[in-house]
Amino acid sequence: MTQVLVFFERVQEQLTPAQAELLTHADALGEVVVVTGSLPAAGRSGTGQSSTGQPSAAALAVQGVAGVLTGAEPVAAPILPPDPALAELIAAAAGELDPDLILGTDTPDSVDALAAAAVRLQAGLITGATGVTASGAATKTVLAGSWHTTAQISGENAGPLIATLRPNTASQPVPAAKEPDVVELEVAASSAVQVLEESELASSGRPALAEASTVVAFGRGVEGDLSLVEELADELNAALGASRVATDAGWIDHSAQVGQTGVTVSPQLYLSVGISGAVQQKAGMQTSGTIVAINKDEDAPVFEIADLGVVGDLNEVLPQLIEEIRARKG
Amino acid sequence: MPGSLHIITLVKWVPDAQLERRIGADRRLERSEGILGELDEYPLEAALQIAENYDDAARVTALTMGPAGASAAVKKALQIGADDGVHLCDEALAGADIYATSTALAAAVNHLRVSGGAQQFVVLTGMASEDGESSAVPAQLAARLGVPALTQARGVVLNGEQLQVERVSGDRVQKVAAPLPAVVSVTDQANEPRYPNFRDMMKAKKKPVSALSLAELGLTAHGVESKVSLVEAEPRPERTAGELIHDDGTAGKQIADFLDKEGLL
Numbered sequence: 001m002t003q004v005l006v007f008f009e010r011v012q013e014q015l016t017p018a019q020a021e022l023l024t025h026a027d028a029l030g031e032v033v034v035v036t037g038s039l040p041a042a043g044r045s046g047t048g049q050s051s052t053g054q055p056s057a058a059a060l061a062v063q064g065v066a067g068v069l070t071g072a073e074p075v076a077a078p079i080l081p082p083d084p085a086l087a088e089l090i091a092a093a094a095g096e097l098d099p100d101l102i103l104g105t106d107t108p109d110s111v112d113a114l115a116a117a118a119v120r121l122q123a124g125l126i127t128g129a130t131g132v133t134a135s136g137a138a139t140k141t142v143l144a145g146s147w148h149t150t151a152q153i154s155g156e157n158a159g160p161l162i163a164t165l166r167p168n169t170a171s172q173p174v175p176a177a178k179e180p181d182v183v184e185l186e187v188a189a190s191s192a193v194q195v196l197e198e199s200e201l202a203s204s205g206r207p208a209l210a211e212a213s214t215v216v217a218f219g220r221g222v223e224g225d226l227s228l229v230e231e232l233a234d235e236l237n238a239a240l241g242a243s244r245v246a247t248d249a250g251w252i253d254h255s256a257q258v259g260q261t262g263v264t265v266s267p268q269l270y271l272s273v274g275i276s277g278a279v280q281q282k283a284g285m286q287t288s289g290t291i292v293a294i295n296k297d298e299d300a301p302v303f304e305i306a307d308l309g310v311v312g313d314l315n316e317v318l319p320q321l322i323e324e325i326r327a328r329k330g
Numbered sequence: 331m332p333g334s335l336h337i338i339t340l341v342k343w344v345p346d347a348q349l350e351r352r353i354g355a356d357r358r359l360e361r362s363e364g365i366l367g368e369l370d371e372y373p374l375e376a377a378l379q380i381a382e383n384y385d386d387a388a389r390v391t392a393l394t395m396g397p398a399g400a401s402a403a404v405k406k407a408l409q410i411g412a413d414d415g416v417h418l419c420d421e422a423l424a425g426a427d428i429y430a431t432s433t434a435l436a437a438a439v440n441h442l443r444v445s446g447g448a449q450q451f452v453v454l455t456g457m458a459s460e461d462g463e464s465s466a467v468p469a470q471l472a473a474r475l476g477v478p479a480l481t482q483a484r485g486v487v488l489n490g491e492q493l494q495v496e497r498v499s500g501d502r503v504q505k506v507a508a509p510l511p512a513v514v515s516v517t518d519q520a521n522e523p524r525y526p527n528f529r530d531m532m533k534a535k536k537k538p539v540s541a542l543s544l545a546e547l548g549l550t551a552h553g554v555e556s557k558v559s560l561v562e563a564e565p566r567p568e569r570t571a572g573e574l575i576h577d578d579g580t581a582g583k584q585i586a587d588f589l590d591k592e593g594l595l
């Protein structure tokens with residue numbers, strides 16, 4: 001049976017949608033063991049009980065997860081990115097299991113830890129894959145989404161294939177199972193990189209951009225007034241995305257940027273509002289299911305890839321659209 | 331005095347993303363023409379700023395690995411302001427994957443570290459190469475050099491011998507620090523790259539560029555074998571324009587009809 005080691009950079013009380021999705025991929029491939037440097041404390045959530053200090057794998061009580069490997073003190077002294085000890089932990093876990101595949105979500109922190117682990121394990125690495133097979137092949141779109149490729153580990157002793165998987169590549173529901181056992185390995189957090197300050201990014205209360213099934217994205221055309229796009233996003237339960245011009249202007253945090261140097265999204269529906277559609281913007285959204293674009297310039301490049309293009313002023317089109325959606329829902 | 335500093339900044343020669351890019355029948359990216367990757371201008375700018383603000387001697391070396399044409403990327407880096415350039419070029423590196431690339435670049439960095447003779451060094455890279463798009467070379471390079479990786483820097487400063495980087499980790503903004511030496515990958519949020527003027531271009535002509543082969547690094551072709559290779563590549567069917575309508579006062583309703591019909595509401 002194929003042995004799959006899944007790496008999570010953080011495990012909190014609940015899996016992120018991308019983490020749940022990765023477990024769906026992994027479960028379809030073989031027997032799954034999760035490795036992570038951090039686990040929440042048991043007996044905290046909901047029950048009102050005080051924390052016991054024992055790690056809880058309740059979030060990982062998911063079909064297919066046979067066990068959890070973690071570091072020496074996952075609750076009191078978790079190993080968190082960008083600590084290079086994460087790579088050591090992954091390598092130690094691989095030493096225990098001799099996996100055929102090591103998978104992670106396609107976030108910068110997971111890529112870093114898995115890339116460094118690949119050096120230790122002398123293993124091949126593919127980042128940003130859309131699928132993997134048990135025999136060590138991975139599919140991926142490259143060159144800003146314009147080519148489909150399949151890559152394969154090759155050569156003698158090519159070792160496990162290490163891959164990160166993009167979100168929105170598997171259906172998500174993961175049936176619950178009993179809480180897996182946790183085994184602590186002899187790997188501790190290091191002080192190679194010191195975290196001087198840390199603060200949470202302001203939460204928008206909307207779905208996470210990379211994982212959302214609908215994205216409303218806006219650009220210079222909104223001229224700093226987000227009220228209409230926010231209202232539209234609320235009606236559609238969509239994530240808010242933006243062009244670089246909009247994030248550079250400070251209208252929204254940089255983490256909302258879609259494109260080559262921002263987030264790559266592949267939602268079922270991408271609504272582009274007041275965005276011209278430069279190559280760097282297209283690079284992050286052109287694998288979306290359906291693209292609807294509103295722009296007052298009929299020559300805007302975004303129309304070349306839009307399934308429905310509307311030449312018009314967003315300030316006139318959006319209020320009507322919002323009203324129509326409300327009417328249909330109500 | 332903090333001691334002399336050698337800043338090695340990585341520049342990759344990549345096909346221009348504004349033009350059509352193709353993977354050939356040999357399943358290799360066509361590289362007949364190229365430019366200095368736009369995303370490698372940000373670490374170069376960071377390198378120049380660190381050097382300018384450094385209290386002791388600081389030198390900026392632009393290092394590339396690539397085919398013959400890649401020396402163009404090094405030359406551009408010299409025009410922008412690097413002090414010297416190094417081009418690692420070897421047949422055996424064609425089609426190198428992340429693993430092979432980081433092996434060769436780590437050997438080149440170690441070579442420069444020894445031959446450069448500076449007391450301290452730091453390696454700066456871009457956040458992603460425009461053709462590989464893996465964002466994994468920096469972490470592998472750091473692992474091979476045995477130094478910390480501070481990746482995806484939105485800002486980087488050298489404070490004495492301590493590098494300080496602002497980055498995003500999951501849903502947090504972090505300020506992290508590590509002592510030299512280290513590898514730092516720099517994003518396009520970090521700075522505004524400068525443009526070379528005529529004077530800079532003239533000056534660049536006199537700056538040294540050296541070539542390196544694998545043998546000079548003590549590596550064999552076997553030592554830089556890729557772990558993964560492309561087995562299939564095909565162009566994604568191009569997205570075609572769908573319907574284009576002009577707002578006649580009912581566009582909002584027409585979008586809603588479209589979404590309804592597509593089952594997207």
Ligand SMILES: Cc1cc2nc3c(=O)[nH]c(=O)nc-3n(C[C@H](O)[C@H](O)[C@H](O)COP(=O)(O)OP(=O)(O)OC[C@H]3O[C@@H](n4cnc5c(N)ncnc54)[C@H](O)[C@@H]3O)c2cc1C
Pocket residue numbers: 218219220221222242243244245246257258259260261262273274275276277278279280281284294295296297300312313314315368369518
């Ligand atoms: C290295 C590098 C990396 C980059 N990375 C990214 C990236 O990741 N993501 C990204 O988005 N960009 C990126 N860019 C920038 C990119 O090249 C474009 O500059 C940017 O996407 C343009 O943003 P925009 O479409 O909002 O602005 P503009 O290009 O100015 O377009 C604004 C559009 O709004 C329309 N408009 C104006 N008013 C209205 C109105 N009332 N109603 C309807 N339409 C209206 C206009 O017709 C116009 O088409 C990058 C650039 C570089 C050099």
Ligand SMILES: Nc1ncnc2c1ncn2[C@@H]1O[C@H](COP(=O)(O)O)[C@@H](O)[C@H]1O
Pocket residue numbers: 340341342343367369370393394395396431454455456457458459460462463464465466467468
């Ligand atoms: N062949 C190369 N030559 C020089 N630098 C490179 C090369 N490949 C990768 N890099 C550096 O590593 C960064 C990340 O590349 P990648 O991991 O391919 O996305 C790039 O922005 C470059 O700075």
